[in-house]
Amino acid sequence: MKSRRLKIxxxxxxxxxxxxxxxxxAADRGPSMGQEAxxxxxxxLSSEKVKLSxxxxxxxxxxxxxxxxxxYQCPLCxxxxxxxxxxxxxxxxxxxTVLMIYPGPAAELKKYAKDFIVxxxxxxxxxxxxxxxxxxxxxxxxxxEAKNETAYPATFVVGTDRKIAFAKVSxxxxxxxxxxxxLKAIPTK
Numbered sequence: 001m002k003s004r005r006l007k008i009x010x011x012x013x014x015x016x017x018x019x020x021x022x023x024x025x026a027a028d029r030g031p032s033m034g035q036e037a038x039x040x041x042x043x044x045l046s047s048e049k050v051k052l053s054x055x056x057x058x059x060x061x062x063x064x065x066x067x068x069x070x071x072y073q074c075p076l077c078x079x080x081x082x083x084x085x086x087x088x089x090x091x092x093x094x095x096x097t098v099l100m101i102y103p104g105p106a107a108e109l110k111k112y113a114k115d116f117i118v119x120x121x122x123x124x125x126x127x128x129x130x131x132x133x134x135x136x137x138x139x140x141x142x143x144x145e146a147k148n149e150t151a152y153p154a155t156f157v158v159g160t161d162r163k164i165a166f167a168k169v170s171x172x173x174x175x176x177x178x179x180x181x182x183l184k185a186i187p188t189k
Contacts, residue, residue, distance in 0.1 A: 029141050029169045030154050037063070037158045040136050042101065042129035045110055045117075050099065050129050056162050059095035060186045065142055065154040067173070068104035068131070069112035077153070080176045081120065087179040088123045094186045096157075098126045103151045106132035142169065159187040 031037055041051040055061045064084065067074040084091070084098055091098055102113045109130050117128055137143045137151045144152050155177035157166035166185030168177040 029152055030167060031140065031156065031164050033164050033167050035164050037156065037162050037164055038139060039162070040139065042131060042136060044127060044129050045113055050127055052099075052158065053162065055097050055099060056158055056160050059097060059160060060165070061158040062091065062096055062098045062182055062186070063154075063156040063158060064098060064100045064177075065137070065140070065151050066100055066102050066116075067144075067153055068102045068150040069109065069116075070104070070148045070150045072148075073112070073116050074173070076173050076176065078116070080153070084179045084182075085120060085122070085126065087183060088126065090179075090183055091186075092123065092125055094183065094188060096125065096186050100126070100128045101131050101136060101151075102128060103131035103134050103137045155182060157182060157185045157187075 037052060037056075039051065039053045041049055044050055052061060052063070062084075064080070066077040066081070081100065088098075102109070102116065104112065109132050113128060113130050122128065131137055131151075134143050134150070140154075142151045142154055144150060152169050152171070153173070153176055154169040155166070156164055156168075159165050165187050166177075166182060168181075170176055
């Protein structure tokens with residue numbers, strides 16, 4: 001009985017340590033607050049180019065990195081996008097663009113991205129761009145190299161000076177940035 005209890009305690013400690021280690025790994029990924037965001041250019045589903053520096057000239061940019069298509073549509077990404085869409089008017093009042101990045105293998109990525117947004121209505125200041133073959137994801141240090149994974153879910157607020165005003169990288173599928181927290185972090189002038 002004592003040996004069984006020790007095994008249960010050891011298993012519990014291993015789970016806690018894995019969560020703690022995962023949080024440390026995620027904390028070490030992506031750009032940090034105060035750093036200048038690396039410029040990037042991606043393509044929308046209608047093949048328009050979206051460049052971070054050009055978007056930041058217009059106002060703050062919320063960069064939301066989704067998990068893309070890791071073999072299925074991520075329900076937590078759907079939930080997070082829905083929460084942000086529910087606050088679309090508040091983002092607009094702050095003159096903020098919400099740029100969602102959908103990473104994955106290039107083959108059929110746009111098809112899967114279209115499937116992801118098929119039931120969603122995006123206002124003009126919400127943009128979905130694709131990241132074929134993880135060019136952006138790798139450049140930002142967000143590639144999740146595990147079976148059925150694409151990118152660590154992450155959210156950054158980039159000011160008009162391209163400085164990171166908010167950074168949250170999840171160590172797993174959950175623990176995503178909340179729309180209210182992001183709204184509070186958007187720089188205003």
